[in-house]
Amino acid sequence: MTEQQIQKPSGTDDILPSQQRFWKYIQDKVSKRLESLSFSKIETPIFENKDIFLRSVGPSSDIVQKELFLVKGSSLGGEADLVLRPEATAGIVRAFVENGMFSWPLPVKFYYFGPMFRYNRPQAGRLREFWQFGAEVFGEDDPATDALVILVLWQIFTDLKLQNKVVLEINTLGDKNCQGKIKKTLSKYFDQYRQYLCPDCLQRLTLNPLRILDCKVQKCQTIVASAPQIVDLICDECKEHFKDILESLDDLQIPYDLNPKLVRGLDYYTRTTFEIRDKEDTGRQSALAGGGRYDNLVEQYSGRQVPAIGFAAGVERIIEKLKTYQLADPPSKKIDIFVIQLGPRARKKILPIISQLSSWNFNVNAALGKESLKSQLRTADRFGAGVALIMGQREAIDNTIIVRNMHDGGQETVDLNKLQKVILEHLKDINKKKVK
Ligand code: HAM
Secondary structure (H helix, E strand, O other): OOOOOOOOOOOOOOOHHHHHHHHHHHHHHHHHHHHHHHHHHHHOOEEEEEEEEEHHHHOOOOOEEEEEEEEHHHHOOOOOOEHHHOHHHHHHHHHHHHHHHOOOOOOOEEEEEEEOOOOOEEEOOEEEEEEEEEEEEOOOOOOOHHHHHHHHHHHHHHHOOOOOEEEEEEEOOOOOOHHHHHHHHHHEEEEEHHHHHHHHOOOOHHOOHHHHHHHOOEEEEEEEEHHOOOHOOEEEEEHHHHHHHHHHHHHHHOEEEOOOOOOOOOOOEEEEEEEEEEEEOOOOOOOEEEEOOOOOHHHHHHHHOOEEEEEEEHHHHHHHHHHHHHOOOOOOOOOEEEEOOOOHHHHHHHHHHHHHHHHOOOEEEEEOOOOOOHHHHHHHOOOOOEEEEEEEEEHHHEEEEEEEEOOOOOOOEEEHHHHHHHHHHHHHHHHHHOOO
């Protein structure tokens, strides 16, 4: 194997054991919050037919234009009609239609936690494989549902103690009819400046002129500054819808900034769009979460109209913030018991004891290949064990075991029948001393 082959692919990361606690911490908070509001977990395939994303995320998005990971299985004869999912919403809409969820009691509410894949140029905060958690609600078009979805997301950021570090931005893009009008007006406006637009925006001019609004290129931003405003082009109903959401956010005391250029990089949005970003960070990868309404996507797949709204958040970006702000650093997991064996007879007898300890729900570890007491005690110490159990030849014959309190070094020989009780007493004692 070459040196290159034993390196991880660019834009990916190993989630090592030392990092797992951050993932578990976020996953626990997310599922607790969403399940308390009757969101059910859904898992859809990691790869889908390419068409699913072409029809939803849309031809003008960077994701479809540049970032799809094509799956070329050898048995597919090189045909790349499958892609690794760049996001979860499209697959969930596909699952909604395919599983006939139209007949389920509405609203149907899902949440997910899983890896996504975008073939972009890797840089800090931008990976090719990254994890998202997200939520989707089908079957409600009321502005109160928009407010509820934003509230859930805000609550998760509050649960993660990040609410003071982030800002919520919100916008409306109008419904399908309004978007027709907006695109026509913007097209006419941007067409006058055709020669000054960046190559991407020139393409957007034909595919989706709305996307020019959030272009980050300076030249384009100057032109965007005087562009017609979406809010002046949408119908009264869409204005009312947006106003209602803002009122609900005020009532809920969720702070927000209006961002009339918040179009988002996916083509499926109608009406509401929102993002949560780091207050301090103005960079391109500062979005921690984003979402919006997509009232026509189910219809695009099935011909049946079902309004929907959702969000997704980037797990790696959130973990980065938890670390930067030293917030809620989840405690590293310490083991309760380290089991030490001395000699072949003890080693044989120790396995059923380990099994018993695990079924008593203790966290237990051992180094069964090690021989000496000294090295095993050292290992117990490195693992931060509260209690070490030592079984030598004599204990193996007597059906006893030595219980050593790793904090004060005290030890006693205990009958195996009393083991659970004695361990619990020691762990309780150790915890009490730690609290003091
Ligand atoms: P998105 O804005 O493309 O939306 O992604 C959501 C979040 O995923 C971003 O705010 C960011 O934190 C994270 N993210 C995106 N790309 C990367 C990357 N290359 N590396 C690291 N993190 C990344 C969606 O995916 C929509 N499906 C959201 C949605 C759900 N809209 C309605 N329902």
